[in-house]
Amino acid sequence: MHIDWNAFTPGTALAGGIMIGLAAxxxxxxxxxxxxxxxxxxxxxxxxxHDIGWRVAFIAGLVGVPLAWRLSGxxxxxxxxxxxxxxxxxxxxVGWGTRLGSGCTSGHGxxxxxxRSPRSLAATLVFMAGGFATVLxxxxxxx
Amino acid sequence: xxxxxxxxxxELAASLGAGLLxxxxxxxxxxxxxxxxxxxxxxxxxxxxxLALVMAGAVGVGLVGFAFAPGRARSALGLPMRMPTxxxxxxxxxAGAAIFGVGWGLAGFCPGPALVAxxxxxxxxxxxxxxxxxxxxxxxxxxxxxxxxxxxx
Numbered sequence: 001m002h003i004d005w006n007a008f009t010p011g012t013a014l015a016g017g018i019m020i021g022l023a024a025x026x027x028x029x030x031x032x033x034x035x036x037x038x039x040x041x042x043x044x045x046x047x048x049x050h051d052i053g054w055r056v057a058f059i060a061g062l063v064g065v066p067l068a069w070r071l072s073g074x075x076x077x078x079x080x081x082x083x084x085x086x087x088x089x090x091x092x093x094v095g096w097g098t099r100l101g102s103g104c105t106s107g108h109g110x111x112x113x114x115x116r117s118p119r120s121l122a123a124t125l126v127f128m129a130g131g132f133a134t135v136l137x138x139x140x141x142x143x
Numbered sequence: 144x145x146x147x148x149x150x151x152x153x154e155l156a157a158s159l160g161a162g163l164l165x166x167x168x169x170x171x172x173x174x175x176x177x178x179x180x181x182x183x184x185x186x187x188x189x190x191x192x193x194l195a196l197v198m199a200g201a202v203g204v205g206l207v208g209f210a211f212a213p214g215r216a217r218s219a220l221g222l223p224m225r226m227p228t229x230x231x232x233x234x235x236x237x238a239g240a241a242i243f244g245v246g247w248g249l250a251g252f253c254p255g256p257a258l259v260a261x262x263x264x265x266x267x268x269x270x271x272x273x274x275x276x277x278x279x280x281x282x283x284x285x286x287x288x289x290x291x292x293x294x295x296x
Binding site for chain 2: 001002003004007008009010012013014015016017018019020021022023024025026027028029030031032033034035037038041042045046050053054055057058059060061062063064065066067069070075076077078079080081082084086087088089090091092093094095096097098099100101102104105106108109110111112113114115116117118119122123124126127128129130131132133134135136138139140
């Protein structure tokens with residue numbers, strides 16, 4: 001392991017993280033809910049009465065900022081190298097896994113850790129280990 | 144449990160506002176770039192530690208924000224606090240997290256940044272999101288009714 005200092009962006013990473021944390025706290029304090037993206041999206045798969053609008057509003061906000069950014073003629077660094085087949089497999093795993101595991105990077109990794117939930121700590125350690133191991137195999141151990 | 148019109152409007156506005164701030168945070172943080180996420184997950188190659196700072200910033204703010212008045216039964220709008228109540232570290236939690244981790248490492252996308260990436264118009268980002276939604280729908284069809292496997296509301 002060696003650190004890629006050229007790719008390291010501590011200022012924007014910390015600033016973006018603080019914004020994400022503020023969003024999660026605001027959502028919990030004002031709306032009484034967990035800002036977990038997989039839960040918010042996944043809950044639309046079996047829609048219940050009076051449980052749709054807030055989910056759509058959150059997702060609209062989440063996608064609205066990048067969309068407005070793009071429509072104003074700007075872009076952000078975006079590189080997606082995976083093949084189509086890899087993306088399909090990865091998407092199925094992310095969709096199924098986050099629902100089975102009751103959360104993703106936001107629900108467990110941000111909100112759950114901030115709430116000091118042992119469940120979320122366990123989930124976060126496991127999905128981080130899974131991500132590290134997968135990249136290790138794909139980049140360094142694939143024949 | 145009927146909500147008043149004020150509560151319903153407040154819930155929608157708070158959800159939109161939190162979504163906006165969350166989306167902006169993902170953009171600023173760099174997590175909206177799958178290559179950067181993979182650079183963080185590449186612990187044994189040229190490692191980009193940036194995402195550790197994203198997590199530190201988000202969890203740090205969250206620890207302070209969630210610690211304040213934890214036992215409150217109602218939100219600032221008077222809505223019920225719907226925090227997860229499950230306590231046990233069980234097999235679905237760990238298996239799901241492992242499956243998610245593998246998918247995250249394959250593409251560099253977790254659910255939030257994948258939705259943000261839709262705004263690029265990239266057909267392959269759209270393909271990933273379609274597969275992710277299919278994975279969620281398949282889970283609902285085949286496993287969603289099993290007790291203990293439901294996302295708390």
